[in-house]
Amino acid sequence: MPIRIQADLPAIEVLEAENIFVMTYDRAAGQDIRPLKIALLNLMPTKTETETQLLRLLGNTPLQVDVELLHPASHVSKNTSSSYLQKYYKTFDQVKGQRFDGLIITGAPVEKLPFEEVDYWTEMCRIMDWTRTNVYSTLYICWGAQAGLYYHYGIEKHPLHEKLSGIYNHQVLNPYHPLMRGFDDNYFAPHSRYTTVYLEDVKAHRELLPLAVSDIAGLHIVAEKGGRRIFVTGHAEYDRDTLAKEYFRDVNRGLEPKIPYNYFPGGDPAKTPAFTWRSNAHLLVSNWLNYYVYQQVPYDFIGEEHA
Structure with a gap:
């Protein structure tokens, strides 16, 4: 089933080329279906790439998903034009009266800063508090996960002695948990962070x-x-070349980064990486949508706007 997004969002062309069913709001208005209402708080500097990556995963399920793109109003983006944000994104204040079946909060390149020094931290706290009543299930990614664990449970993040970047093998601790259904005992996933x-x-x-x-x-x-x-x-949503782009960006900045672990064939940055985590990424998001959004959210959870 399709994801519903604005008709001229740049991600549409990429997703349709991959045979992912995308439906515009106008076409969806003629269907008598209650779609899942999912908000995506995009904190990444590469807004278009990140929204495409996550829309790809949201669109690969039997469920119809209505996606609302959000960005922090208290942060001035250096990589995305204000006209793009005004056209395709909303701020928290514009949607705080609504309820959402699910919310995704992405990572952000601010891990080295204490949480309280991030310029949009106050707004993040408002959003995370709002999720208690207005969002049924929230999926936190990378820095977003660290921020959520800190805000809700007081769990601190800790600096690593060097950047963790690469494709790592993981062990499933509870194969019977609904979120892990269908996973192999061991699976690969990308990480790209300075803290843990x-x-x-x-x-x-x-x-x-x-x-x-x-x-x-x-x-x-x-x-x-x-x-x-x-x-x-980690970053299950990353494309095949996302870590490569980050690596060469840091090389060009003179940062002398280590080659991402277990990523380039033979450790050679000139070679194309194998895409070894794609199926796990789709499975993770589809399990979240199915077991913790679709099957659990009350049918009337999405109602009229309220204060």
Whole structure:
């Protein structure tokens, strides 16, 4: 089934070329279907790339999904024009009176800063507090996951001695958990971050369930009991070449980055990386949509706007 987005969003051309069913609002208005209403708070500097990556995953399920793109009003984007944001995105204040079946909060390149020093942290706190009543299930990604664990449970992030970048093997801790259904015992996923969250800190909270870990990359997936909050410390949504783009960007900046782990064939940046995490990424998002949004949200959860 399709994702519903604005008719001229640049991501449409890419998604349709991949045979992902995209439906415009005008066409969807003629159907008598209650679609899932999903908001995407995009904190990444590469807005178009990130929205395309996540829309691709949201569009590969049997469910019809109505997507609302959000950006923080308290941050001035250096990489995305204000005209693009005004045309395709809304701010929290514009949607705070609505309810959403699900919300995705992306990562952001601000890991080295204390949470309170991020220029949109106050707004982030307002949004995360709002999710308690206006969002049925929230999926937090990378820095977003660290921010959610810190805000809701007081779990700190910790600096790594060097950037964690690459494709890492993970072990499923609970194969019978709905979020992990269909996963192999071991699977690959990308990470790209400078900080981490300790497994023992998560285990100290009885309401949190660690679901997958890596011997090298550490904790990967955590779920709150009941599934109202899901935390993923990596970037399952990344394209084949996203880590390569980050690596060559840092090379051009003179940062002398390490070659991403287990990514380029033979460790040669001139070679095209194998796409070894795509199926796991689709499975993760479809499980979240199915088991923790579609099957659990009350039918009348989406109603009239309210204060």
